Amino acid sequence: MGEDPVSTAASGAAKGTQTLLRGLDVLRLVSEGVSDAGSIGRALGVPRSTAHRLLSSLVSAGYLHHVPQAGYLLGPQLIFLGQRAAEQRPVRSLAEPVLRELAGITGDTVHLGIPDGAEVLYLDKIEGTRGLEMRSRPGQRMPLALTGLGKAMMLAMPEDRWEPLYRAAAEIQARHPGRVPPRPWPDFRADLEEGRARGFCFDLEENEYGIRCVGAPVRDLSGKVAAGLSVASAVPFMPETRLAELGPVVAAHAAEISRRLGGRSE
Amino acid sequence: MGEDPVSTAASGAAKGTQTLLRGLDVLRLVSEGVSDAGSIGRALGVPRSTAHRLLSSLVSAGYLHHVPQAGYLLGPQLIFLGQRAAEQRPVRSLAEPVLRELAGITGDTVHLGIPDGAEVLYLDKIEGTRGLEMRSRPGQRMPLALTGLGKAMMLAMPEDRWEPLYRAAAEIQARHPGRVPPRPWPDFRADLEEGRARGFCFDLEENEYGIRCVGAPVRDLSGKVAAGLSVASAVPFMPETRLAELGPVVAAHAAEISRRLGGRSE
DNA sequence: TTATACCGTCCCATATAGTGGGACATATGG
DNA sequence: CCATATGTCCCACTATATGGGACGGTATAA
Structure with a gap:
């Protein structure tokens, strides 16, 4: 049929x-x-x-x-099996306590993801204590360039991968009429460059109206990107000032996960 | 072959x-x-x-x-899919905030499970803050009569189901040489009867050496058992006095989940 | 109430779709 | 360097899944 x-x-x-x-x-x-x-x-x-x-x-x-x-x-x-699948990714188990601590400090929802092709794969999600629910779920995929989490990982990638990833995302987004259109490439690029300089990045309702988030990349011992980390919440909880002070906190927690990745391999 | x-x-x-x-x-x-x-x-x-x-x-x-x-x-x-599977059980979503609160109050590991035949199926697990790790996992099964969580659910079952469940558990345990053998039936029965009178039950290293726990049953609006709830920790954190004061707290949280089950059906 | 539609369950002849033996390229280890 | 093992592909054979249909039970409509 x-x-x-x-x-x-x-x-x-x-x-x-x-x-x-x-x-x-x-x-x-x-x-x-x-x-x-x-x-x-x-x-x-x-x-x-x-x-x-x-x-x-x-x-x-x-x-x-x-x-x-x-x-x-x-x-x-x-x-x-779902539990096991998550545990088989070493990053996930290593990161969990750190995510939990970050969720405790901020009270907001924390996400962990890894890059997978042109997409981000959500590995873990710790719900915040503000009682608001986000659509994201572990196991889900989204184009890298469209989420704070994905952009965080892009910060740690070579610059020549930025444009192809942006194009891939824009193309996907174009096929879904209701979605927020991505911002123009020069703006996007500038945003990423600022982010790289600071060590963390923002997502100001680019992916979903009403949701803002702060993300930072996790690197393995060779310096390549291994994962990404983000704290997300509704706009009223995320004024500019808070975003700015959250940045270094998120980056520090990402760095802590990077540090833990240096231990054993199993 | x-x-x-x-x-x-x-x-x-x-x-x-x-x-x-x-x-x-x-x-x-x-x-x-x-x-x-x-x-x-x-x-x-x-x-x-x-x-x-x-x-x-x-x-x-x-x-x-x-x-x-x-x-x-x-x-x-x-x-x-694992995430979704867990969410499709209404008990799980309803119970989660309550479990989290209980874990926060006690600092110990909290389990949620439902009865499934002669076994308990672990639905959720909130890790405690004492940094000790238990072998249990969501999705896992154990004979009802061998865990504090399972016994908690038995408290809310008709008495004539106790003995068959006990026998089933003893049989399974007999096939695994290294395991702790179950206590004799009269003792077991007496323990359950005391538990029913109090509204909660104890597991004093019966299932695993070094682990003690307190459990209570969750009932649906018809009064039948819908789930079970337990708080577990290592012996040093669980002296007799603490067990006794934890009991009513666990029972109260189980009752709160029962209350929430009374809402909508979907 | 009776009628009707739908669901779960089972059976069986048919040919489709999975099987498994084997060959080839590549990678790992001694 | 050769030996071992793994991922990948091919193809004739038949074991295997397929789907049409029938039956009993249960909820929804009349």
Whole structure:
């Protein structure tokens, strides 16, 4: 049938193992709240019969949970694997206590991410105590140039990578009509250069209206960028003066994580 | 070929969809640190060729990450789904702020779990500030009768379920030589009865040497058990006097979660 | 209340889709 | 330097997933 071009986003014909990929797509659908065999079959373009078989297998393996007259939910095995996946990135475990301390000091939401191609991959998120909720989640991806976190990492990259990353981001943003358009390249570049000089950068509602943040890069012992760190909050909590005093604090915590990365490798 | 009987443990012939189940087994193996196609094929009883095809598919779907000359790691998609899986349990989101407060007050590690058959499923864990690390993880399972958290939930169950749960736990424990053997049934039962009268229960190094904890059950609006809550720490931080004063605090927080469950259903 | 639509579950003939043996290039270690 | 091991690719074979359909139970509509 017709494929909606928005679904699996990137690569179209991922080769190999149809059954496995279908099963994984079932997980994705359930994570989006589709919770009965009929709808899942429809979304996948397969008969209910097939969808049901996949669902049963996933349930029996603990990847899904089936609540009799309610539907399917993501299962405990995914909670477990998700935890493990996060732990397998050494940066994440090393950084966690530092993030927690920073969240405690500032009261705001703290993010940790690593660069992955032209995107930032969110690895951890410590909620602030102001009770406001951000859309970001660990495991999520965003173009590097569009977030404070991503820009923080760009500060520690060679300058010749800036423009391609900016272009990639602008292109993606252009495909989503509702989004905030990125600022012009010269401004963007100037902003990054200022940031590099200071050691930290700002995001003044560029990514999301109403949210401001301060970020700084984490480097490994060779000096290359290993991760990024940001503190985010709603505009009323983030006046210019606070942004300015938060900068060095964030940079210091990023440096502390860098220091810890120097220890053991495992 | 010969199957080692320890591998997939529980259910033998899970019917249906071999390919999918194999793929999921690959995820499990990678989570255990097996990180190359050869070993994975061997552990699964399939040729490298097949293992490689599964691995590639999982990589292309973002469930695994492949580091060229190092091996396979759990991928970002699992971090994302794990997060979602935890959020899809309403208890977890409702309880989190309460857990955090309790962790703040006590300085110790706080666990949240729900009953799942004869086991407790850990849903959330807030680390204490004493810097000691416990083996428990969200997504993990343990027999109900062997943990403070599990016993807390048993307090809110009908008495006729106590003995079968105790037996199930004892049986499992018997299969693991190194573990602490459970106390005799009459003692266990008496302990639970005292606990029910008080509204909270203790775990005095029954599950793990050196760890003591205090737990209390969370009930839904119909009065049935919905979850359990426990505060755990090392013996030096948990003298008898502290256990006694912690009890009512834990019970009060459990009650607060129960109250919050009364709100909306979604 | 009765009627209807939908869901979960199971079965089975068909051919599609996964399988696994093997070959090749590249990288690691002795 | 050679030996070992890993990622990658190919292709004939058949084991395996597929999907049409039927049945019983449950919620929603009439």
